[in-house]
Amino acid sequence: xxxxxxxxxxxxxxxxxxxxxxxxxxxxxxxxxxxxxxxxxxxxxxxxxxxxxxxxxxxxxxxxxxxxxxxxxxxxxxxxxxxxxx
Amino acid sequence: xxxxxxxxxxxxxxxxxxxxxxxxxxxxxxxxxxxxxxxxxxxxxxxxxxxxxxxxxxxxxxxxxxxxxxxxxxxxxxxxxxxxxxxxxxxxxxxxxxxxxxxxxxxxxxxxxxxxxxxxxxxxxxxxxxxxxxxxxxxxxxxxxxxxxxxxxxxxxxxxxxxxxxxxxxxxxxxxxxxxxxxxxxxxxxxxxxxxxxxxxxxxxxxxxxxxxxxxxxxxxxxxxxxxxxxxxxxxxxxxxxxxxxxxxxxxxxxxxxxxxxxxxxxxxxxx
Numbered sequence: 001x002x003x004x005x006x007x008x009x010x011x012x013x014x015x016x017x018x019x020x021x022x023x024x025x026x027x028x029x030x031x032x033x034x035x036x037x038x039x040x041x042x043x044x045x046x047x048x049x050x051x052x053x054x055x056x057x058x059x060x061x062x063x064x065x066x067x068x069x070x071x072x073x074x075x076x077x078x079x080x081x082x083x084x085x086x
Numbered sequence: 087x088x089x090x091x092x093x094x095x096x097x098x099x100x101x102x103x104x105x106x107x108x109x110x111x112x113x114x115x116x117x118x119x120x121x122x123x124x125x126x127x128x129x130x131x132x133x134x135x136x137x138x139x140x141x142x143x144x145x146x147x148x149x150x151x152x153x154x155x156x157x158x159x160x161x162x163x164x165x166x167x168x169x170x171x172x173x174x175x176x177x178x179x180x181x182x183x184x185x186x187x188x189x190x191x192x193x194x195x196x197x198x199x200x201x202x203x204x205x206x207x208x209x210x211x212x213x214x215x216x217x218x219x220x221x222x223x224x225x226x227x228x229x230x231x232x233x234x235x236x237x238x239x240x241x242x243x244x245x246x247x248x249x250x251x252x253x254x255x256x257x258x259x260x261x262x263x264x265x266x267x268x269x270x271x272x273x274x275x276x277x278x279x280x281x282x283x284x285x286x287x288x289x290x291x292x293x294x295x296x297x298x299x300x301x302x303x304x305x306x307x308x309x310x311x312x313x314x315x316x317x318x319x320x321x322x323x324x325x326x327x328x329x330x331x332x333x334x335x336x337x338x339x340x341x342x343x344x345x346x347x348x349x350x351x352x353x354x355x356x357x358x
Contacts, residue, residue: 067169077279
């Protein structure tokens with residue numbers, strides 16, 4: 001049930017200024033504080049949006065999380081719809 | 087009767103976060119509609135504003151997800167989102183009115199959660215920014231779980247709103263009631279940008295013609311099919327329950343693809 005913790009991390013980055021600052025300065029340091037699987041850590045480390053979506057991050061956590069990571073809306077949608085091409 | 091004003095508004099964050107990507111005529115139409123609703127709210131003489139709003143993982147998470155939560159604080163801070171394009175501010179709260187509503191709900195056998203410290207995200211800050219910035223009144227935010235299954239049914243939201251409406255009718259204050267959310271949208275989903283015009287048109291008609299049975303029976307599955315954000319129309323259904331003899335009057339509806347939302351603003355008028 002680490003989907004819970006994966007979403008908890010995204011929520012912390014989205015909503016908690018201190019966690020956000022820590023994440024933006026050193027993502028791995030914040031990631032290490034959460035109970036995650038290797039696959040989840042890998043998806044976070046590489047900002048693999050499609051994988052994070054499939055791992056069950058709620059769209060209203062994932063979308064703002066990517067905004068904070070500087071990912072444009074176009075890139076977000078392209079990542080979620082790889083077959084549509086871009 | 088002390089509900090002096092009622093309106094439903096969409097709150098999708100593109101309106102302030104990325105206004106420039108919408109077609110200018112659509113953006114202008116929504117801004118003009120918000121200005122019209124703000125003006126009508128101001129001239130109504132409302133002394134406080136109850137806002138049925140949507141939780142977006144700001145106050146609640148899967149450690150605790152209430153179906154309904156009534157704010158009972160004397161102020162609220164927001165927005166929580168640094169990217170929203172609305173300056174962080176402190177919004178006054180009407181703690182007494184929040185407490186009165188809670189007591190009335192519990193007396194009626196409806197037992198919501200309550201909070202003396204809610205943070206406001208775009209779901210409440212977009213309407214506060216556009217409707218109250220020039221005419222600030224204390225608010226009572228009422229958060230609905232429109233986010234995580236299971237969610238309160240449409241019928242439950244209507245019944246909740248009915249009880250709030252009855253309590254406000256007994257209040258000495260003049261109160262405006264706002265519903266914030268919807269209409270169809272699928273924010274962050276693979277279908278982000280999809281707008282269900284048929285869903286929106288039917289929902290609007292059910293409010294303007296007051297087909298309350300259709301509102302109470304709107305299924306979770308039908309809302310889900312119109313996008314995850316369409317669950318937020320539960321706030322409008324609660325409002326409809328609060329003002330049962332009032333008919334909706336559409337101020338503006340724009341299907342704004344770049345904001346990924348069927349953007350609706352509606353006022354309600356008491357039937358003479």
